Amino acid sequence: MVATMGFGIKILATICYLLFFYIASVLIFTKGFLLKRVAIDNNSSCNVDFARSEEHGETGGCWMHSTHQRAIIVIIDALKFEFMVHHSDRMKNELPYVNKLPEIHNLLTQKPKHALLYKFIADPPTTTLQRLKGMTTGSLPTFVDAGSNFGSSEITEDNFIDQLIKRGKKVKFLGDDTWLGLFPGRFSTAFPFPSFNVHDLHTVDNGILHHLYTELKKKDWTLTVVHFLGVDHCGHRYGPLHPAMGDKLSQMNQVIGNITTLMEKGTVLFVLGDHGMTATGDHGGESPDEVEAGLFVYSVDQITASGQKHGDHKTISQIDFVPTISLLLGLPIPFSNLGQVVPELFDHCSWSKESHIKQVYHRVQALRLNALQISHYINAYMKISRDLPEELYTELQLSLSLTEDDLQKLVTKLSSHGKVEEVHLKFHSLEKRYITYIQSVQAMCRDVWAKFDLGAMTLGILTLLVAFVLTVYCIKISPLICEGKFPGSAACVFIASFVYIVHIIIQASFLEGGMVLFMAFILGLVDLGFIGIAIQKVHGDSKGEKFQNLTNRSNFELSQSFSFENLFNLFVITLSMAGYFSNSFVVYDSSISVFLTQTLILMASFKTVQEHLRTVQGTQKEMHGKKARTTSKVKFSNIVQHPVFLTLCLTAFCSLCICLTKNFQACREEQVNCINSRFLERLINLNSGEKNLRYFFSIVCLGILVLIPYLLLKHYGNLNGNSLPVLCMKYTIPLLAVFCALHWAVQGLPQNVLDSMPVWQQIVLPRIVHVFCIFNLLVFLAQPLLVYILPQNKSLSLPYGQSSEHLMHTVYRHIKVNWQDYFSNSKDKPPVVFGLGTVYTSGVLYIGTLVSLMLCLLLGDGMTPSVLLGWFSVLSFLEILSIQMKTTQDSRLNMLSGVLTFHLMTSVFFYGTGHQATIPSIRWEAAFVGFHGDFTNNIVPAILILFNTFAAQVLFTVLTPLILLWPYSKGIISSISLNNKTGKSETESEWKGDFVLFENEHKLKGTMMELMMYVILVNELQVLSAMCAATLHRRHLMVWKIFAPRFVFQTVSSFITFVTLLLVYLVILKIDSQLGKWLTKLYTK
Amino acid sequence: MTADKTPHSARKVLKRTLTWSLFCSLASLILLLIPFNSGTILDLVSNCLVATKMWISVILIQIFFICKSVTHSMPGKQQSKVGCLLKYVAVFLAIVTFFCVITILFGAPLTESRAETFHFAVLLSVAGTFPGLMTCGVNLDEWSRLYVLSSPEYGVEVVAYWTSLCSIFGAWLGAFPIPLDWDRPWQVWPISCVLGTLGGYIIGLILSSVHLFIKYYKMARQKHL
């Protein structure tokens, strides 16, 4: 017994170890991949202590007096710097995109103090949405803007559009409808056009041009935003080297010309590209081609005193646009801005016209405001997050305050003495110091927030790879564990991998730099090789052993692991993983997993039929001589009981269940022609007829859901006696289902009735269900054996003084004999134990019932039918598997096929419970089941939402041990076919149920380990492919919309699977040890 | 189709089947490639329904010729011709329904493009099961022997086995391009699946030719020994 426990715990430790490996690898990868930053929703206001308004007697500005009253922003999507700059080179003139914007060149040469051109560097990812966010808020891009708005793309951070609107100004918009998603309801006039169709070059642009000039002439605006898409679409379709690009740019040139002639005094024009494009016309990444956009500034008035030297264009960052336009229009700089004002745009105004010192002072003033705003923001940020390096932060803040002091001294000196020597040089040095400060802060933030760390990403993948190989090793040694041996190489393998993981963790959390990273790679590769050799060795050993005792199933096993079925299953699963690399396959994963699951189910049933026919053929050949065809008569009962017929029926049923899940799917944004399931609608929103119909349908489904395990357990004889878990199963679970239904009824009440109810009445029902489910779980854990001894028995006559191992066999034999007696109806016999044949199965079913009840509550009434479908498909698939095993009468079942099918079914039901792998499709309402929103911390709602989202993972993982147990226990349908095949008396006496696993000391643990390792293996593979896809596509246009969410969801899903698996294994271990104790007690009685 | 044929005639039959299947595969390939993407009435992409109908008849004719070349009497031996035919039609209709159901279970749209789904199911049953129907008839044991236990014995059975297997696998593979965002006209359901079925059918014919050739070669050597 001690030895068995030891094995159990060793396996447990192994799984924990793998889980640890998994978590480490995912964290390391995430550290390199996910850009994260906490969004702060503060807004800048006019009244800040560092800004004095109305200085120099000028009004019309907030922090600083404004130099312009209106602005026009013309965004030409994907307008590369190369398109805007003038090439005097003759050779280059041939290219279709060169010198197609002569208006810009003309203005630059004719009015050098009115027009400026900049190289405008975008932050990757260079996708339009991310760029627009950056260009309006001045912040760096992230994947998780952990703020209040998970659901929509609406900008909640402070931005200059909102600042304008807050001051009662009007903003007009024409163009790409992405803007309306970012700023819903902000524009006084908007002419949005769909940005979806990349192949359409002209709809958006012509639509804009239709309205643009009349709208500009109206003068009822402060800011007009125009967003042209033609250049970008032309790039996507033809690339920059196509003549169409030349035409498009010429059209844009005309637009610029028209606008500049329309402009009046006090208006400033910005023509800019949100990003560039590669040689093939795509964008999204961080190559120079994609990052280098252009910015052209023009004003009818003089805008700068210094101007640009001819052909010398400064490089500025895209976020620099935000403070610049804000101060030019006299707005406060948006709160979260990190950009730096463009200094030369601030040295000319009516006040500073004459003196050079005044001009420089003006520039310093703008920079100072900018620097103080950034310092303000960083202060606020440091208060809520520890992302930024503390030391650097304090150093920077110190340098800023020193600069402030120096400026203050200089200004007081100036005002008291009138003149200071070399004041102009001092101002220049102050200007440089402000710029240095701003740029250092930018660099610091960019380092932390906006860079893929390729080293960490590959290290994460490598770590997962090591974990994967370790899992393969564990699968290889599990047959040895079945025989009670732990191979010697195990210790070495685990030590080697442990060294690696420790190194990795130290590396990832404390060290930085190339050399150590290199070490980690070497270590990882060495580890991989080493474990590979160990696997080879174990494989060779087990093979050798098998050759030694040839009587075993060695040949069969070998052929089985490379059977056509297995290879095909692996092929299917490889396809599903390869799908992760294609954006459209990720988008349509819901349909694809249904397709692949159907394939696997058909394959399993085909295999079953094939096996049956093979055995029939074999027996027919044997009996050929004796029997001439006598059984030509076809009986109806024969057909119904025929295994092939049963298999086909089960397959049809299972397939139908899988297919029906489509009715419960939610849509993701990218799926065209998709309608959200009606079942996702809240009950309250339906009209009364539909409401009643759905409510009763859900209740019926819930009833069936509770009834099925009850009937199964009753069939197995696990519900006899009056022990607490039995009573729970009999009475509390139906009661809880009733409570659940009542809760839904309450939720279906009209909103005003619901609101008028006291809070406790709204939450009491689900809370009862929560509490009682947990209570039932605890009761079961205290007493996990659903067996019952018939009380009128006499004591067992057991031989004393034997070892415990022996004892078990004796008890078992006794039980077996007594069973026969019981079934032959002879009275007053020694003990009869009910339900012993399904001790493990009943436990799993019991837990499964509780879990699915809780999940139904969380998922809501609409999704209950889907959970029921899940049970149906699991049970019918298990029946197919057990028919297969019974017809072959082979004790080893094909675990891989079971695990793979379960895995795919999990993903089918993930989608089939109304989820998608996108953040907007998370169903937040789950957090309010049993709670009223007054959370003191985020743990409870997080758990509820996690359970809701990954309901399928939890349910299917809980039921996973049934793959192993079901063929042993008497499935209702598969036993019919068995009865048909062999005589009844034989089956009853032979049948041991899953107790057979207890009989052999290590078999349960060994096979359980193999099963769990397969589950872990498949999940690790899936995460690995998601990681690789994310790494490979990190420059992809859709990375933040498709691949990154897919990776996050897959990671969390696998994590939940692992944890559930661990808990289920613990339950089985508990049952196992309790069974041992129970038998000893029986023996002492 | 009795087994007591002389080796000579068996070889002759084999040879004839081999030539026929080679010929059919070539003919199908040409028929598939010439109108492809031409926009004519026989082009699968622009005229899916008509082209599918055409292909159904083409495959039917081919199978008929392959079987006719070998067998002189259909396996429904002593029954009346009409009864036999009715039985066949019934079985075939059942198969078509079966494939319809399977396609819908695998994710074909239920409400839209019903005609296309039906045509695809007919094509699949013609390419995937009609050869079996011609060789095994309505005998369930024969079917299970040929397909489930996968032991084709005679020449025609080899053809039936490979074409069925490859057609169905091709149809299965044909579903994969549908979700891709390439916006090609042939990605519309069920064109890619029809293409997959036809491709599978042709590959099946080629494979069975290879299989038959090997068989023929072995038999020829045996005779020499």
Ligand SMILES: [Zn+2]
């Ligand atoms: Zn863009």
Ligand SMILES: [Zn+2]
């Ligand atoms: Zn684009």
